[in-house]
Amino acid sequence: MTGAPGHRRLVRTGMAGRRRKQRNGFVLALSWPQAMVEMMNSNVALHGVTVLMLASTAGLAAGAADPTVIPRPAAVTEQAGRFTLRPGACASVPRDATALYLRTLSDAAGVPLRPATAVAPCAVQFLPAATAGAAQPSGEGYHLRVAPETAIVSAATPAGHFHGLQTLAQLLRGAPREGGGCVLPCMEIADAPRFGWRGYMLDESRHFSGKAAVLRLLDAMAEAKLNRFHWHLTDSPGWRIEIKAYPRLTDIGARGSETDRRPDAPRQFYTQDEIRGIVAYARERHITIVPEIDMPGHADAAVLAYPELDGGGFLQKGRTDKWPRFTFHPAKAETLAFLDTVLKEVAGLFPDAGVIHFGGDEVHFGWQKWPDLPGVKSLMAKEGLKDLAGVETWFNRRMAGVINGLGFKTAGWDEIAARDLPRDKTVIFWWRHDKPQILRQALDAGYPVVLCPRRPCYFDFVQHDSHKVGRRWGGFNPIEDVYAFPAALQLSADDEAKVLGMQACLWTETTVTQERRDFMTWPRLLALAEAAWTPEARKDLASFRSRLPAGLARLKALGLGAFDPAANTAEITDEQAGKPKAHLD
Numbered sequence: 159m160t161g162a163p164g165h166r167r168l169v170r171t172g173m174a175g176r177r178r179k180q181r182n183g184f185v186l187a188l189s190w191p192q193a194m195v196e197m198m199n200s201n202v203a204l205h206g207v208t209v210l211m212l213a214s215t216a217g218l219a220a221g222a223a224d225p226t227v228i229p230r231p232a233a234v235t236e237q238a239g240r241f242t243l244r245p246g247a248c249a250s251v252p253r254d255a256t257a258l259y260l261r262t263l264s265d266a267a268g269v270p271l272r273p274a275t276a277v278a279p280c281a282v283q284f285l286p287a288a289t290a291g292a293a294q295p296s297g298e299g300y301h302l303r304v305a306p307e308t309a310i311v312s313a314a315t316p317a318g319h320f321h322g323l324q325t326l327a328q329l330l331r332g333a334p335r336e337g338g339g340c341v342l343p344c345m346e347i348a349d350a351p352r353f354g355w356r357g358y359m360l361d362e363s364r365h366f367s368g369k370a371a372v373l374r375l376l377d378a379m380a381e382a383k384l385n386r387f388h389w390h391l392t393d394s395p396g397w398r399i400e401i402k403a404y405p406r407l408t409d410i411g412a413r414g415s416e417t418d419r420r421p422d423a424p425r426q427f428y429t430q431d432e433i434r435g436i437v438a439y440a441r442e443r444h445i446t447i448v449p450e451i452d453m454p455g456h457a458d459a460a461v462l463a464y465p466e467l468d469g470g471g472f473l474q475k476g477r478t479d480k481w482p483r484f485t486f487h488p489a490k491a492e493t494l495a496f497l498d499t500v501l502k503e504v505a506g507l508f509p510d511a512g513v514i515h516f517g518g519d520e521v522h523f524g525w526q527k528w529p530d531l532p533g534v535k536s537l538m539a540k541e542g543l544k545d546l547a548g549v550e551t552w553f554n555r556r557m558a559g560v561i562n563g564l565g566f567k568t569a570g571w572d573e574i575a576a577r578d579l580p581r582d583k584t585v586i587f588w589w590r591h592d593k594p595q596i597l598r599q600a601l602d603a604g605y606p607v608v609l610c611p612r613r614p615c616y617f618d619f620v621q622h623d624s625h626k627v628g629r630r631w632g633g634f635n636p637i638e639d640v641y642a643f644p645a646a647l648q649l650s651a652d653d654e655a656k657v658l659g660m661q662a663c664l665w666t667e668t669t670v671t672q673e674r675r676d677f678m679t680w681p682r683l684l685a686l687a688e689a690a691w692t693p694e695a696r697k698d699l700a701s702f703r704s705r706l707p708a709g710l711a712r713l714k715a716l717g718l719g720a721f722d723p724a725a726n727t728a729e730i731t732d733e734q735a736g737k738p739k740a741h742l743d
């Protein structure tokens with residue numbers, strides 16, 4: 159392991175480092191022992207992982223210095239020499255994921271590989287962290303050493319190995335071919351994420367994506383090292399998850415969508431078997447799926463199926479189809495028993511989720527009828543609740559208790575920041591970008607927070623000023639804003655420690671077709687992935703732009719359409735995607 163001497167400058171990440179400007183775009187060659195010394199001296203730790211930032215004033219070969227990897231690795235060191243992955247080479251990969259690892263590497267390199275059999279060292283090796291030398295990767299971090307004879311990924315966890323696999327695969331995909339082999343410049347990468355929660359939320363209710371699209375999405379997310387898929391499975395237009403105890407939820411509640419209100423519209427939902435399969439598929443790719451069952455608002459579909467749960471709603475702009483049954487009756491024994499049972503089945507389907515999201519958003523839009531509901535009146539008297547917000551708080555606490563009792567943390571939209579829920583068992587999703595005081599309140603109260611403010615994290619907002627379809631709210635969400643996030647929040651070190659991470663949310667009111675959902679998602683989700691993974695001081699928009707063409711080509715190969723901001727490609731609207739006219743009775 160030798161680094162090119164004589165032209166080294168170390169830029170540290172961490173709170174102090176983040177404020178320091180990187181004066182050039184190159185990545186420094188630095189040997190690990192020296193890196194270690196610097197690291198020990200610097201005493202900078204970020205989320206328990208020490209990350210080095212290396213920069214150089216020397217002109218290094220671009221291929222190794224800024225490899226075409228998204229998200230950009232925390233530290234890259236160019237080394238002398240070349241590594242060639244030849245057809246039939248052996249790869250020693252994690253035993254429980256042999257097929258996935260071999261397929262990923264073979265496909266990326268375009269050469270067949272074979273699993274390790276003999277004692278002789280393989281060309282590609284996945285090893286425990288202890289073999290990585292002094293600077294040990296931990297958690298989701300990994301080291302990748304591409305040497306003349308071997309490419310070695312070391313990590314302390316299966317997730318770390320998996321992220322290293324994705325980096326190596328991206329390098330191989332972009333590598334030149336020579337004599338049937340795939341050639342990489344030698345280098346070392348030391349990488350670890352800035353945030354532990356790097357996510358994407360998909361609204362399945364307004365318009366349904368379905369299993370094939372979700373699996374494709376999970377593949378692309380895994381390649382970008384995203385690790386949370388927040389699955390918004392219920393909302394007013396449709397209930398999308400089979401619940402065995404309540405079959406009408408899917409017999410009735412799963413019919414139609416935001417743009418198809420026919421009572422005999424086809425049912426669109428995930429069976430429990432499909433969900434188990436998708437959860438397993440995600441788990442293999444180190445993505446945790448966090449299910450959301452929205453309550454007590456956004457409940458029309460469930461209430462349509464079980465009218466006895468009705469807590470009333472409102473009519474939107476005089477229309478009769480939106481949303482007269484917006485809330486669950488918050489104080490009725492039947493509602494509580496129903497939700498308890500639903501949550502129990504959900505908990506069984508997502509055993510590793512850690513968190514169940516119970517929504518909690520926008521309840522006040524539809525609670526006008528609550529004061530007239532007999533159960534609500536008696537609950538208020540019995541519990542001494544002064545107003546409807548008090549009823550909402552009582553309901554939130556009641557349901558959070560159930561979720562916690564099932565062994566999960568509760569997640570909710572930022573409305574629940576005022577509910578005084580247990581700090582160690584509650585995660586707040588800050589979404590109202592125009593209410594920074596709510597983020598402040600949540601952080602000051604000691605809640606862990608996922609950042610997903612409408613601007614720039616809602617992908618139903620348009621991404622280019624010329625685009626006609628989609629939301630705007632004092633602006634829109636171009637890829638540059640996604641990439642820069644969350645710098646504008648100027649999080650202190652204390653704040654950042656409480657921030658779990660960030661996610662994009664695709665609400666699907668204005669995305670009827672999969673083509674349009676993909677168009678709104680990509681490549682902004684690559685920008686979000688880099689923003690969530692790469693240390694702030696290593697983020698570089700020009701570098702990201704230079705790596706984006708490879709990212710777009712890969713999305714295409716995965717069957718995912720995308721906007722190309724550099725070429726300003728045509729907007730995909732549902733009409734262009736060939737969607738038949740919406741059915742609005």
Ligand code: TNX
Nearest residue numbers: 519520571589616618665666
């Ligand atoms: C607000 S975000 C909502 C969603 C909508 C979205 C549209 C949130 C917690 N509630 O129900 O789909 O805006 O941008």
